[in-house]
Amino acid sequence: MNIKLNRRSIIKAAVVTAFAVSIPTLALAEGGTLADIKARGQLTVGTEAAYEPYEFVENGVVVGYGHDILEYMARKLGVKLVQLNLPFQGLLPGLMSHKFDFVATSVGITEERAKRFAFSSPVGIVRSLFVVNSTNKTITKPDDAVGKTVGTQMGSLAQPMIQEFERQLKTRSGKGFAELKLFQAYPDVSVALSNGTLDIGVIPSNVLAVQMRHQPGAFKSIGEVGEPKMLAWVANPQDPAIRAFINQTLEEMRANGKLAELQKKWFGEALNLPVSGYLPKGAL
Structure with missing residues (x-):
């Protein structure tokens, strides 16, 4: 990877x-x-x-x-x-x-x-949520991450859960992500989602709630990874x-x-x- x-x-x-x-x-x-x-x-x-x-x-x-x-x-x-x-x-x-x-x-x-x-x-x-741009109609569930660019904060709670999810994804479908990108902070993940650098971001539930208040309609959650x-x-x-x-x-x-x-x-x-x-x- x-x-x-x-x-x-x-x-x-x-x-x-x-x-x-x-x-x-x-x-x-x-x-x-x-x-x-x-x-x-x-x-x-x-x-x-x-x-x-x-x-x-x-x-x-x-x-x-x-x-x-x-x-x-x-x-x-x-x-x-x-x-x-x-x-x-x-x-x-x-x-x-x-x-x-x-x-x-x-x-x-x-x-x-x-x-x-x-x-x-x-x-x-906190819950770790899969997030996409609200205009995205092709990615509707976590398993749609096959072949997609996924990102989260480096060293975060979400990182090992995403890596385990990709391992399970490969077991089920034979394929994983196109790439996993790790960023310095969650705001960087949101920016990458907005500009199209990422297909899917994994963001904590509290961070996403704040983002959706500041940018109504910009993002949507398609599921979560791991346990709260x-x-x-x-x-x-x-x-x-x-x-x-x-x-x-x-x-x-x-x-x-x-x-x-x-x-x-x-x-x-x-x-x-x-x-x-x-x-x-x-x-x-």
């Missing part, structure tokens, strides 16, 4: 990553205890702000459901919040090298990831106090109604999220 990256996205990622590494506050985000964070007077988190309404950029600043939760946490600790907007592919490696205190972006809980990283309790839920996945934040396994703080604060916000209030603000309804049994077997 031939996997290509958008050249402009590669350059963009290199520039953003280089800029982020040069930020002085990264050097301060060391340690791993709440005492370290309080001593610094700063909670530094890594985010990919391209996942509306969970986290996205508006008027030059990061906003969204996750940002509001982080502001609550920072106030609770009595510190300043620094939310770094970085490419998704650099978040988990950056976490393990203590470039920030934890990853506060919507990371799908998978068995493989849960064996390496310390997931918080879920903050959201829980989304959570991620702490370094060496920093158990960080994960404990996240979980305790989320539970506090559930109990006082603040979490449901924020969910209604950003999603229009309260989310039905589990408080136990969300981690796969063998998880940290």
Whole structure:
């Protein structure tokens, strides 16, 4: 299978990553205890702000459901919040090298990831949808992806599900995609759908809902791939106090109604999220 990256996205990622590494506050985000964070007077988190309404950029600043939760946490600790907007592919490696205190972006809980990283309790839920231009009359179901150019975000929750789907497609029909293209971020997938670079995009349900609000009638879903996945934040396994703080604060916000209030603000309804049994077997 031939996997290509958008050249402009590669350059963009290199520039953003280089800029982020040069930020002085990264050097301060060391340690791993709440005492370290309080001593610094700063909670530094890594985010990919391209996942509306969970986290996205508006008027030059990061906003969204996750940002509001982080502001609550920072106030609770009595510190300043620094939310770094970085490419998704650099978040988990950056976490393990203590470039920030934890990853506060919507990371799908998978068995493989849960064996390496310390997931918080879920903050959201998502389905991965096959999407085409609304004018497309020939692609009406997932199996129509045979011989088509399909794309999604590189390193995303959807990527391995799409690759497994193609394997099953080849078993059923003897043929797979013409090409699987991987992009730096989901907005790039939407642009590629719009300009015809892609026949089919695989986009999270929340991202598609936002796209359809901003561009009514532009896209349509023709099905979904894989099972719905829980989304959570991620702490370094060496920093158990960080994960404990996240979980305790989320539970506090559930109990006082603040979490449901924020969910209604950003999603229009309260989310039905589990408080136990969300981690796969063998998880940290």
